[in-house]
Amino acid sequence: MSNYPDENGRFGSYGGRYVAETLMPPILALEAAYKDVRNDPSFWADFDRFAKHYVGRPSPLYFAERLTEHGKGAKIYLKREDLNHTGAHKINNVLGQLLLAKRMGKKRIIAETGAGQHGVATATLAARLGMDCIVFMGAVDIERQKPNVFRMKLLGAEVRSVTSGTSTLKDAMNDALRDWVTHASETFYCIGTVAGPHPYPEMVRDFQAIIGRETKAQILKAENRLPDAVVACIGGGSNAMGIFHEFIDDKKVRLIGVEAAGRGVDTDEHAASLTGGAPGILHGNRTYLLQDEHGQINDAHSVSAGLDYPGIGPEHSYLHEIGRAEYVSCTDAEAVSAFQLCTKLEGIIPALESAHAIPRTLNLASKLGEHGLIIMNMSGRGDKDVNTIANLMGVEI
Amino acid sequence: MTHRIEKTFAHLNAATQSGFVAYIMGGDPDHEASLELMKALPSAGVDIIELGMPFTDPAADGPVIELAGLRALKSGTTVRSVLDMAVAFRKGNDTTPIILMGYANPIHHMGYASFATATKDAGVDGAIIVDLPPEEDGELRTAFEKHGLALIRLATPTTDDARLPKVIAGTKGFVYYVSALGITGAAKGENVAISEAVTRIRTASGLPVVVGFGVKTPAQASEVARSADAVVVGSAIVDKFHKEGKDAALDLVQKLSAATLKPNSNGK
Structure with a gap:
């Protein structure tokens, strides 16, 4: 029962990979890279070391x-x-994903954020690992979460204001996907929750x-x-x-x-x-x-x-x-x-x-x-x- | 039906010209105005019409198409009302193929089988559902095949030789080659690799290859037409229609269409 998802990223009839063809090669590459590290003790040793000494x-x-x-x-x-x-718990997932990004040789990290917690966690580890970080955030959320916006900027991240749609989290995710489509070869998209195309729901769950x-x-x-x-x-x-x-x-x-x-x-x-x-x-x-x-x-x-x-x-x-x-x-x-x-x-x-x-x-x-x-x-x-x-x-x- | 698409390309080959595909957003800014534009497209030189079905969260589109979709939704546009445009169009035109273009959720909500039946009944020839890659489009493909409709797939610069067979398996009508990595309406990339990709996909699929994404001007259309079986322009037409109205949009369409003549042909 805890062996879900199947090889197509399905949890029963849920999950899957509903993305434009342009994104299929990058998500398949991500899936392959994740499979590699999943059973690699040295990856988890890195993860545990940061979890203990950096996350606390x-x-x-x-x-x-x-x-x-x-x-x-x-x-x-x-x-x-x-x-x-x-x-918050957000940093557990970011730690796993950015260590994976590092192994994949990706130096440009993008993320979406709503309250700013995932954005701050991503900006934090990107700073620590010496990566470029761009956080997409709805204009409405930027207004109601000003302290977190400033934290991300202090950490060296670029915060991109998203004004499409309702200017909240779902629109930030749309814009992050748009950016990823455009810059897939050098970019790692660090999704903040157990959603998105396979392998994200599984991978984020495993890190959390x-x-x-x-x-x-x-x-x-x-x-x-x-x-x-x-x-x-x-x-x-x-x-x-x-x-x-x-x-x-x-x-x-x-x-x-x-x-x-x-x-x-x-x-x-x-x-x-x-x-x-x-x-x-x-x-x-x-x-x-x-x-x-x-x-x-x-x-x-x-x-x-x-x-x-x-x-x-x-x-x-x-x-x-x-x-x-x-x-x-x-x-x-x-x-x-x-x-x-x-x-x-x-x-x-x-x-x-x-x-x-x-x-x-x-x-x-x-x-x-x-x-x-x-x-x-x-x-x-x-x-x-x-x-x-x-x-x-x-x-x- | 795929026969309208086949006839269109057969006719184009005879005339040694690339086809011209125009994208418009169904229901932008409202049902009547977008239907008027649609009806005028064939005589302005459009060989195939791509008719957009609006969605609240079009993650593969740039701001021009997204805003057009939001205008369409505001005026009450639905999958059914876009299909009604096709019905009205078919009363005066039974030859120009109509391809729907949109996202999975509205048709998933309607039910793939109901959508396929309604699409057939409306006189539509096929559809491109952006977020249904080959891995996820089985159910819709089966429903489409039952009605002889074309489910058209996208190939991109990242679709390598290992993946291409998966993309073209089961696709009908034509293959849509997305020539630039990015979202609709973004700046166009280099054309160097287009001709090579088009040849590769055409050989592998045995189908015509239409090329789009980032084509905005007649000069760009002319360049792409050298290798493509047809050239798609979307955002530039949608933007022109929104800002300057129907006559200006049709004027642009005429210029774009004229630019798709192959260099050695004697006329369109």
């Missing part, structure tokens, strides 16, 4: 005692991806799977048993796939993904592709998408820029279809209040993305009762979101 892994698995008290039920542990260098491997060892050490449930927020779904992957064959462990419900999944303003979308084809893969009755892509909405995407990784579509993972949602309002709750109770400022997982974790904790055990992936820290929260609270900073 392993990240702690922390018993959130006060959230547990608040939930009046199951024990809640947080996997602290927020403590990674650059502040370090989260779940550590988590399993840590929970066995701390509690001497597997958790009842693992909960993670989902935009494209890379932090969720990263923590889920190791547990997929442990059928008793419930895997719960939390999509962004924005102003409500019954409104037009949400980003819950599985809850409110239908299967379709975008950005190289077949997966659940927000779309209208004519197959045109609908705009996503979420208070968190990192979840503001109308699609989801194809493996999630598959896990949803076969019922191995459960997908629920959380509104903007719930996430904002959970952001404040977690900050006050635990002294941990969560990323707004990660805050989406908190209300569903608390609901489940109360249902499972005091013998229950839940792990929530704290995928990133919320320093980048303080301006947004201040605005919502009507506070000027």
Whole structure:
């Protein structure tokens, strides 16, 4: 079951390689290069060395005692991806991809970013590895994520403002694909989530799977048993796939993904592709998408820029279809209040993305009762979101 | 139907000229105006019409085609309404091939089999679906073959000898050679390699090879026409139509078409 995808990049009927012919040779070359390093111990030795000394892994698995008290039920542990260098899980994937780019002899790195976390992680490792970096970012996101834009520039990256379409993450991805088509021979496209044409969904999952491997060892050490449930927020779904992957064959462990419900999944303003979308084809893969009755892509909405995407990784579509993972949602309002709750109770400022997982974790904790055990992936820290929260609270900073 | 495409190329060979393929975006800026332009294309020298179906996220297109698509969507254009343009066009013209060009999601949403039936019924001859490479177009190809429609594939400068057989297997009508790596409407690259690529693809496929991407001016069209069986111009026509209207667009079409005469021919 955890052997997916097949040789055509399929997770059941999802995934695949839906790209223009111009991009087929580069993605086939990438697939071949990834196959080479996948079983190469020296590649993983490099990966582990950077993960330990540069990213700061392993990240702690922390018993959130006060959230547990608040939930009046199951024990809640947080996997602290927020403590990674650059502040989120994103860097795990970037580390793997840029080490691969280096082996492929590519020195020009491009990336798309929404909240800026993937852009910052890419700019960071590009700086460290001496590579050129261009980050595509929607003009709307540039406006709402100014500190991250400046960080990327400090790190030597060029940030290209994308004004096509809705000027958000999906358009940044369109423009990155356009750039890649034009400069494929010297360029490595570092996709930030478990989506895109094969091999990205598989490769990004594999690089993020370090989260779940550590988590399993840590929970066995701390509690001497597997958790009842693992909960993670989902935009494209890379932090969720990263923590889920190791547990997929442990059928008793419930895997719960939390999509962004924005102003409500019954409104037009949400980003819950599985809850409110239908299967379709975008950005190289077949997966659940927000779309209208004519197959045109609908705009996503979420208070968190990192979840503001109308699609989801194809493996999630598959896990949803076969019922191995459960997908629920959380509104903007719930996430904002959970952001404040977690900050006050635990002294941990969560990323707004990660805050989406908190209300569903608390609901489940109360249902499972005091013998229950839940792990929530704290995928990133919320320093980048303080301006947004201040605005919502009507506070000027 | 592929026979309209075959007849068109047979006729062109006799006249020792390259064909001229014009791309327009269906429904840009609205149904009526784009239909008027479409109807006027054959008498302006267009041998094959590529009719764009708009999509919100056209990742292989540059800004000219993307904006045209967004205008078309704003005026309510759908796959069905683009097919209705073909129906209306066919009332006055039964010879000029119509090739739809678009992205997978709107037709995937409609269902490949329904799309194939509707395409046949509308009098359309084939389609190019940009993000369905050979690895992913099996289902649509089967549906098209049932109706004798041509699913046209793209070959690019990166399609090497190892990959070419995969690209041409099962393709019908003609092969579209994307002469420049990049997006539609971008600057045109060197032509040096075009003639070699066209010969290679024509020999391997036994089909005519049309060449596009980056051709904007009559001079460029003339250069490409030396080796190609037909020359495609899209963004330049779409841009002209948007900025200066139908007469200016048709004037450009006439000049481009005239430029596709082969140097040694005696007239078009």
